[in-house]
Amino acid sequence: MLIAEVSEKFELSQDTLRYYERIGLIPRVNRNKSGIRDYTEEDCRWVEFIKCMRGVGLPVENLIEYVGLFQLGDETMESRKELLVEQHKQLITRMEDMKKVLARLDDKIARYEQTIVEKEKTLKRTQD
Structure with missing residues (x-):
């Protein structure tokens, strides 16, 4: 599979794919006789x-x-x-932190909605 096809399939730019390979984020991709990257199914899984x-x-x-x-x-x-277990723990911690922030946002949005409804009621009463 050519880099353009992989780029489209995974919605990553070709530059990003090259960069990932260059820094070792994905293993080196084989090249065809013309020197063009030829992604295998294994490469795509990476x-x-x-x-x-x-x-x-x-x-x-x-x-x-x-x-x-x-x-x-x-x-x-x-x-x-071990590396994956450590990343798993860190991800769980981040998710818990995000849940707290989400709850705080929900509360703040609800208070805004309540204030807006009350102001609309007050405005309607003064217009009647």
Whole structure:
């Protein structure tokens, strides 16, 4: 699959895909005889994984470390698992923080709605 196709499929720019490869965020992509990147299904799974992880804010540095460990082989499974477990814990904490902020926003919006309704009632009474 050509980079343009991967770019469209995952809604990432071609520059982003090149950058991800250059910094080690995705493993090096093979090239065809003409030197053009030729993404395999495995490459696409990496792109999907990284896009997903970046989408929820996992740090680039941690993902680069994960990819590097993966490339070292099975002897790094425990290290990879630990890295993912730590990211999982951090994500849970962030979600809890976000739930608190969401509740605060809900409360503030409800108070605005209530104030607006009361002002509209008051305005209507004065017009009658």
